[in-house]
Amino acid sequence: MNDSKPASVKVLITSGPTRQYLDPVRYLTNASSGRMGAALAEAVLKLGHDVVVVSGPVAVKYPAAAEVVEVITTDDMLRVANEIFPHCDGAIGAAAPCDYKPLHVSDQKLSKTGRPLQLDLVETPDVIAVLGESKRNDQWVVGFALETDDRRFRATVKLEKKHCDLMVSNGPEAIDASDNHVELLDRDGSVIETISGNKQHVANRLIQQIHNRLILQ
């Protein structure tokens, strides 16, 4: 523990899902609720730091003291995060951006024909990987990895690939749930802490670790 009181820092948190529309009505997404992002924002504010949340469409309420920028698509989230990140000390990728988008987007609602529809999807940019790649020496990035299989291994691969300083590994049962069970992984793939409980408890522990390891460094 470092006992010196650090100056207030500014943390960027991405939160919630994004949407990738096929036409004016239908879209691809996931059930991310933004609750983990809201809990992390609360925990960052409690330590006296500033927070900017870049959030996809959610019903959750973010803390009143947080600056919130709303986005719809993954490209929007990346563009806004890229603009804000240079003015921040670190970023936490709690969002679950939709990682595929239709190659073609129709202006009109596609009419049903009775026949199958073949949809060509391409990958969207990886928001946290782009921030990790662009970070200065005095900045840090913490990612989240949501995997159904080989969780720890895949999370460690993602940590490396996305130039993250720490990686939070969790499973699909975390999505739209009030509780979570996560492992916080270090750069060498070792488990720093396993945390279970409601999302505010998990967020408080994660922010305490980030505070000690990255903010007070």
Add this chain to the structure above:
Amino acid sequence: MNDSKPASVKVLITSGPTRQYLDPVRYLTNASSGRMGAALAEAVLKLGHDVVVVSGPVAVKYPAAAEVVEVITTDDMLRVANEIFPHCDGAIGAAAPCDYKPLHVSDQKLSKTGRPLQLDLVETPDVIAVLGESKRNDQWVVGFALETDDRRFRATVKLEKKHCDLMVSNGPEAIDASDNHVELLDRDGSVIETISGNKQHVANRLIQQIHNRLILQ
């Protein structure tokens, strides 16, 4: 106007979106909020009738006096509606069921490969068309048609095809909005009433029309 007081009837309302999963995380859906369904339920209850809402995942609160059955997929919505409809006097299809589903659903989260992904989609069953087809002579069905182009024509085609008694035609700007602008169409395609305003106002007018034309008949 018929002045005789009718016995209380029971109305089935489908509401909200449905989800069609590709894998444990990603799904296809739309932004339907369930607000129109909730407003219709409120209006039906105000006239002294009973209401059962079959709803996809929404954040909106349905009236406490409404019976609510929650579903996820379009097949779920159809199965539940089919079970409930024989015990009802009529059905209103305010839901926006996801009308395509992946031909193959993966048990594991699909890993990104850096390459495009071709997704084969097939149509889901049409909930209101199935109810319309199965309705008894003493039952009625009211559909909603959401179109971006040739709205009135396409809504009239849907009315006929889905064996509806009335059809509400609206546009994509209705989705997840507090206001709505609709046309209520008769079996012959003529416009019975054009209604604009907040969703509770639109719902009250629609239910008054349904009451006069279908419940009191």
